[in-house]
Amino acid sequence: MRTLEDMAAALASGKTTSRDLxxxxxxxxxxxxxxxxxxxISVDASxxxxxxxxxxxxxxxxxxxxxxxxxxxxVKDLFDVRGQVTAAGSRVLADAVPxxxxxxxxxxxxxxxxxxxxxxxxxxFAYSGIGINPHYGTPRNPFDRETGRVPGGSSSxxxxxxxxxxxxAAIGTDTGGSCRIPAGFCGxxxxxxxxxxxxxxxxxxxxxxxxxIGPLANSVACCAILDGILSGDNDRVPERxxxxxxxxxxxxxxxxxxxDDHVGRQFEAALETLSKAGVEITTxxxxxxxxxxxxxxxxxxxxxxxxxxxxxxxxxxxxEYDPRVLSRIMAGKSQTAADYIALLNAREAMIDRADAKxxxxxxxxxxxxxxxxxxxxxxxxxxxxxxxxxxxxxxTLVGNFxxxxxxxxxxxxGGGAPVGFMMMGETWGDDxxxxxxxxxxxxxxxx
Numbered sequence: 001m002r003t004l005e006d007m008a009a010a011l012a013s014g015k016t017t018s019r020d021l022x023x024x025x026x027x028x029x030x031x032x033x034x035x036x037x038x039x040x041i042s043v044d045a046s047x048x049x050x051x052x053x054x055x056x057x058x059x060x061x062x063x064x065x066x067x068x069x070x071x072x073x074x075v076k077d078l079f080d081v082r083g084q085v086t087a088a089g090s091r092v093l094a095d096a097v098p099x100x101x102x103x104x105x106x107x108x109x110x111x112x113x114x115x116x117x118x119x120x121x122x123x124x125f126a127y128s129g130i131g132i133n134p135h136y137g138t139p140r141n142p143f144d145r146e147t148g149r150v151p152g153g154s155s156s157x158x159x160x161x162x163x164x165x166x167x168x169a170a171i172g173t174d175t176g177g178s179c180r181i182p183a184g185f186c187g188x189x190x191x192x193x194x195x196x197x198x199x200x201x202x203x204x205x206x207x208x209x210x211x212x213i214g215p216l217a218n219s220v221a222c223c224a225i226l227d228g229i230l231s232g233d234n235d236r237v238p239e240r241x242x243x244x245x246x247x248x249x250x251x252x253x254x255x256x257x258x259x260d261d262h263v264g265r266q267f268e269a270a271l272e273t274l275s276k277a278g279v280e281i282t283t284x285x286x287x288x289x290x291x292x293x294x295x296x297x298x299x300x301x302x303x304x305x306x307x308x309x310x311x312x313x314x315x316x317x318x319x320e321y322d323p324r325v326l327s328r329i330m331a332g333k334s335q336t337a338a339d340y341i342a343l344l345n346a347r348e349a350m351i352d353r354a355d356a357k358x359x360x361x362x363x364x365x366x367x368x369x370x371x372x373x374x375x376x377x378x379x380x381x382x383x384x385x386x387x388x389x390x391x392x393x394x395x396t397l398v399g400n401f402x403x404x405x406x407x408x409x410x411x412x413x414g415g416g417a418p419v420g421f422m423m424m425g426e427t428w429g430d431d432x433x434x435x436x437x438x439x440x441x442x443x444x445x446x447x
Contacts, residue, residue, distance in 0.1 A: 002218045004225050005237075007168055008067040011059065018052035018059075018070025021168070022115050025072045028166045029117065035164055038139040039157040041077045041087065043118035048072060051115040058113070066235065068225065069113025074167040076158050077119040078126060079103045080202035088204040089122040089154075091135050091320045092313055103202025105171065105213055105230045112229050117167055121157030124322040126173055126206045127306065127329065129181045129392040130379065131156030134322050141186055141373045143418055149373040152182030152392065158216050159186040169217035169226060175206045175302060177369075177396025179214045180408035184368030184420025187410045189441075190216045191223040192396075194405045194428050198230045205309055207302040209344070210400045220409065220441045224434040231430075238431050240438040241362070244278035248423075248440075249361035254289040255395045260371045266411050266419040267367045270444055277443045286357050288350050289398060295346055299331030304340045307332025324385060347401060351427075354402050358426070362436045366395050368408040368420025395422065405430045407437050411444060 010016040026045050029036035036043070055070035064070070080086050080099035087093045102110060110116070121136050123129075131153030132138045139160040141149035151160050155172030159182030162170050172179045174192035183190025195212040205211060215226035221237045228235040250256075250271065259267070275281050299306075306329045318326060358364050369392050379385040399406035404427055408420035423440060425433030 004068055004071060004168060004217070004222045007071050011070055012067065018055040018072075018115060019049065021070065022048050022052040022072045022117070025117055025166050025168070028164060029161075034166075035139045035160050036166055038137040039121055039160040039164070039166060040074065040118045041089070041121050041136050041157070042084070044084075044116065048115050048117050055113050055115065064113060066112040068229075068235070070115060071168050072115040072117050073109070074117045074120050074158060074161045074170045075106065076122050076155050076170070076172045078122065078173055078204045079106050079171065081106055081116065081119070084119065086204055088126065089124045089133055089136065092317050093204075099202070101202075104199045106202065108229050108232060109171070112235070120155065120161055120170055120172075123154035123156060123178075124325045125204070125306070125310070125329075126154040126175060126178055127325045128153045128389055129177050129396070130385065130389050131182060132376065132379065132385075138376060140376075143187065143373065148376045150185065150376055150379070152185035152369075152373060154178040155182050155190075155216060159183055159188060159190070162186075162188050162216050162218065169215055169222055171226070171230070172214060172216050173203060173206075174212045174214050174396075174400070175210045176393045176400050179216055180368050180396045180406060180420065180422060181392055183216050183408045183410070184422070185373040185418060187418035188216060189219055189223055189410060190214065190408045190420075191227055192399060192406045193227055193231065193430055195400075195403060197227070197405075197428075197430060205305075207305040209301050209305060212400070220407065220434060220437045223407065224438075227430065227434075238435040238438065240442065241435045243274075243439055243443060246362050246436055246439060247280045247282065247360065248274065249358055249364040250281060250283045251289070251364065251366060252283050252285050253287065255366040255370070255398060258370060259367060262372055262413075262417055263367050263370060263419050266413055267421065270411055270421050271365075274440065274443055279440075279443075282361070284357070286354060288353055291346070291350070292397070292401065295343060298335050298339065299328060301340070301343050301347065303328060303332035304335045304343070305332070324382065351402050355426070363423040363425050363433060365421065365423050368395060368422040370394060372417035372419065399424045403427050405433050407433060409437060409441050409444065
């Protein structure tokens with residue numbers, strides 16, 4: 001029972017209860033040999049059990065609010081949940097006043113009857129694709145746990161909680177890849193919607209231009225269900241596309257430059273499998289993407305918007321920030337208003353060119369990250385951290401910059417390091433992307 005549909009069916013048939021599902025998750029969270037203490041910043045065990053019992057009572061009376069009522073999930077420490085402190089993975093906000101109300105996305109999940117287990121650890125203020133947190137510890141990637149590899153960020157604890165079965169799904173945010181990178185590194189599915197699809201109210205901001213809210217889960221269907229609830233659209237899974245009707249675009253360069261050998265082999269094998277299944281695969285160029293490093297040289301739009309939000313907090317409590325996060329935020333201080341406006345204009349122009357270039361494809365596909373999850377120890381030096389963080393974010397950031405929806409699907413690597421297969425759709429093409437991703441997932445996971 002790994003997917004939301006499996007759990008919903010078991011709950012409906014009486015094969016399990018919300019209390020059983022919730023207790024099973026809490027047992028894994030509380031296991032001293034597991035990653036619960038690092039994957040969660042806080043756990044509301046008593047509250048979760050009370051919610052589970054309430055959902056079981058409603059189901060017994062035939063009054064459950066949705067098929068998903070009673071399924072236990074976790075949420076990134078970035079969202080307002082009434083009665084809880086929104087610390088955003090920081091010490092700076094750890095003494096803030098508890099939220100008086102739920103963020104709209106949390107309210108929709110609560111209305112559907114999901115059980116909230118606790119708040120997931122994350123990169124401080126969501127500003128890293130690696131997932132290291134010096135304040136609350138770093139949850140270990142489920143792959144090669146003995147060595148100790150990063151989980152990916154910034155939704156680090158969210159990914160580990162799902163991969164380890166500590167939650168059926170998790171809600172994260174994605175500004176430059178923060179749902180898809182940890183999903184790719186940890187071998188699960190992560191979704192970034194078209195940014196405006198889900199309200200950002202009640203979520204601690206990083207970049208108002210790039211922030212988006214999405215799920216991390218065990219399947220494409222799980223992500224589609226949760227995205228429908230978060231957006232207020234619907235919680236129905238789109239109909240899967242036929243393989244011989246799919247046209248996928250593969251960028252010839254930039255996102256496929258300097259790939260780790262393991263990542264490159266897995267990606268090429270996936271393309272071959274899809275081609276044999278009848279998918280039309282076309283390689284194309286969009287060299288505009290080589291402008292991104294220059295556009296982001298001073299931290300880009302994200303750093304400018306992050307600094308605007310943080311500048312007063314930095315003046316008051318800058319010494320309490322993760323130094324690596326602080327340095328990225330401070331890059332925004334060097335930008336002028338003219339720099340910022342020029343970046344916004346450059347982004348809009350590139351979006352227009354990209355839209356024209358990719359309109360004929362059902363999705364553009366690429367490796368989620370060009371590297372496998374590095375070891376935690378290998379990132380002790382700041383320069384090594386910066387290099388790996390930049391590389392981890394390279395491919396996923398394309399979707400944020402172009403304001404697209406995108407999903408990372410895990411490839412079967414035969415026990416090797418997890419590799420994500422990313423599909424990028426069009427702006428507001430979320431439903432179409434889910435339909436295509438369901439077909440690709442089914443093909444790749446049966447081979």
